Amino acid sequence: MDVKETIFKSVFFAASILSAGITLFILGFMIVLALPILKQGLFFDMLTGPWAPDHGLFGLGPMIIGTICIALMALVISFPVSLGCSFFIGILNPRGLGKWLKKIIESMTAVPTVIYGFVGIFFLVPLVRELFLKGSGMCILSAAIMLSILISPTMILFFVQSFSMVPQNDLNAVDALGGNTAQKFFYVVLPHSWKGMLTGIILSFGRAMGDTLIALMISGNSVAFPGSVLDSARTLTAHIALIIAADFDSIEFKTIFLSSIFLYIMTSFGIIMSRFSFKKRKTINET
Amino acid sequence: MPMTENIKINIKNLWFYYNDHPILEDISLEIPQNTITAVTGPSGQGKSTFLMTLNRLWESIEETRIKGHIEIRFGSDFQNIYDKRYNVSDLRRQVGMVFQVPNPLPMSIYNNIAFPLKLKGENNKTLGSFRVEDALKRSFLWDEVKDRLNEDARALSGGQQQRLCIARALVLNPQVLLLDEPTSSLDDKSGRVIEDLLLELKKDCTMILVSHYLDQVKRIADSGMVLSDRQMKQQW
Amino acid sequence: MIIRNLTALLIFMIMLFFLVAGNCFAGELDRFKGEKQVLRISGGTAHIPVMKEAAKRIMTFNPDIRITIAGGGSGAGIKQVGEGLVDIGNSGRKATEAEINKYGLKMIKWAIDGVAAVVNPKNLVKTLTRQQLQDIFSGKIANWKELGGNDKPINVYTRDKASGTRSIFWKKALEKKDITSRANVVVSNGAMKTAVNNDPYSIGYVSVGFINDSVFAIVLDGVKPTMDSVKQGQYTVARGLYSNTKGDVKGLAKKFIDYLLGPEGQKIALEKGFIPVS
């Protein structure tokens, strides 16, 4: 009996070590593969320089800028909309409609990203092209709009969850004092929930940055530093998808490991930050 | 000392900590065989915890710690139940426990009662069904459920569920039975049935009963203890 | 009597021969009888329509064969066949000396193709000189107005570096002049055609085999890129379509390539818009 216990415990433990090991192994493997170019000491140049393989320039600068621009812009579009929707669900909830909106938003999490990309190409891109009369429509704006729809459920569900953690007593107090909804939000809800909201924002940003298909399909993939939101741009994820066809021994190919490392570190950093803000909140509640 | 012959449980200098806060302080107690010892006192003072020290169930709860000595006499010798070599599963088969809220498992009535046998690895079907029947009879439940042993145990009434849980604890013939407010979630009538049952069980078991109801304690207990301010005091 | 019988036999034999010879077109697939393997093909995206059609006919004839076809571009085709990841790696350019020596590649050319600059059919600009083309792709000319078209910015589309189509177009049409970094990048000939068809102000380049009425092929220096002009050598932005194997061709890969080079394979190539080699 005891032997069985020990065997199973070790099996469970081994599984955990394996699962955790994969996480670290992915990073380790990428670093090992990127070593040849890391060794040349061009790390910083590669992160900022331009991309012109015909001239021997393999900088990831345009892709990093592209990634950040698209993800940030998606966030900028998505944030107010998500805020409005979470007010609707969490605070206004007119005639119980909030519950239904929440259901719709939850089911949005199941929509495949490739479908957003598909609709982006055939619906949004021509629209943007005709509306702004500039460029091909494959641009930062189009990608950001589609991404903002992709990330808004994450943000809304986090916002709603943080709103629901506000003590009912405090809300009742404002009601008793004759405060209106807006006051209730600014004086009670926001101070209680901004950290949870921040977590939602950070995680959504990570999701926007990590998505491949939408950017690959509708942002145009040019390798220039973008100058406006109507310019075509390439994200790091799309860069990996495009360069995967190149010769594995070339410097070009090695840059995608650098892209991976960059993405890995950025998302991990976001997750560590979000955990940090969650922890902080917990201790505040306890004291 | 003629009394030692009859002592079943011997507790010496028992301390218990939760999150490094002491819950029980230096408790020493002797509990005689085939009696019902009642523990009363304000709620939230660690009465349930006290019961759990007797079958080491607290070990499943995180951030808890114990200090002291508990011996139970199985057969002729006292056993230190916190001895490293002592098998905790064996202990819990000898020291049964019934909880405040009936906790039937999501399975049939029969399987609920037979569950401890399955855990012990006893696979003899005929002997098993005999013991299940016996346990149900001893807990006054047989007549009510004998025709529906394959039904979901959770469909029973609250009182029946609690008797089912007692039967489940009895199927292994424990020598000690720990009862954590067994009637508090039941109506008076169901409670009375359980009380009668406990009196009947006294001939086989030594029982420790945590209860809120002083009248209940007076009706069935042989001795009464009060647990308050982390101290245990004999009341009568 | 005997002679008459012999004559009858002879006539019968001759008839049989013609019958068999007449059937030999369908009989080309016979070589795939009894095969059960998987044939893995990747690389040049211009080749895909021909590969798909050939694969469809072969797998219909013998459902035990699996032929998998992936794109990736000529660079990927050469690399993957060299590394042994696929059985046949297609390329729309010749493998370089270095590549051939490194992997021991065998190149088989089975069709000739041109690469044409294409614009949306609605575009008013129909002809360009090489100089204009180079200026458009380098970004010097940025508005269709400068070329007599509408007052719209030019959206340049290009391919990634693994593309054989790109390397031929860059070498022979752009004469190795720069391609602007602002150009949108697409992943295949098919994707280029789709993108140009969807964007009225676009310019890109595709294999001549891919041209149909969804895109308009620019008349370059007075020569319209068509199968004929490529064949006659008037349109010079041309190249071979190759299938490469590692070492000598053998097994199912050999049968597949033989089929491509045979009458039926060549007919498929012709139907898909390429110029047969035989």
Next chain:
Amino acid sequence: MKPEFFDRLFNYFSWGCSILLVGAVLTIVGFLIANGYQSLNLHLIFDDTRPLDAIFLKSQVFDGLFPAIAGTLFLITLSIIVAIPLGLATGIFLAEYCPPKIKGSFSLLFDILAGIPSIVVGLFGFCVTIFLHHYFYTRLFPCLLISALSLAFLVLPYIIRTTQISLETLPLSVRLTAPSLGATKLQNIFYVLLPSSLSGILSGIILSIGRCAEDTAVIMLTGAVATAGIPKSVFSSFEALPFYIYYISSQYSDNSELMKGYGACLILLFICISLFVFAHWIKKRLSQKILYRP
């Protein structure tokens, strides 16, 4: 006066945003349905082949979605087979055995794994394959198995998390029942704790299936190709629905192919939404049944 104005503004803003988002979703779904409903028929899936012949592999489907749907199903099955035992075992370890000190670092690692962009996981799978191909086994290519393993890593954190949380949130009364009857820790886990948290775990698994069905970035790097037919073994390349949609969107050759793309979108959307609804149903129904209390 002024507070009321803000109140009204607040109201309008909330309504406006909600209508905007719901409108966007309806536009997306409506656009797909309006363009794709005509192509939804058996011909879309089986082309000219007879459905039964295709299903029993008597003849191959060339221009239909059948190979892509089959590929996606194989992919899901394989990756779930890998991910479930690993995820369950890890989740059990975290909830029941893990000392609190290292629990934090473990869950941080799994959160990071959940956050890694899927294309990075795909690249990892691709590179490991090339590495193995180069140094150990030359018959190994990017294939169904590699894609399934990479996807398994991708969904692993979901299964770990739901298992861990379902176990940890079980009430103490459930947790202590079996031990009080003499159950060992292992018996408690297998006889009581796992069955009681089944609904949570199952819905986590179903959501992971949805994730496997929709992911494109991983498979396009690890073995999904344009034409493959029904995969013969786990070492073959394969077709998959999401990859098909991506492929068609960038290089359809004529309108009928584009129509198939719309059809494929509708089928994939239907599969994913159904899985999602199913997961919620299971969570609700099973928890009512299993966690029933009088």
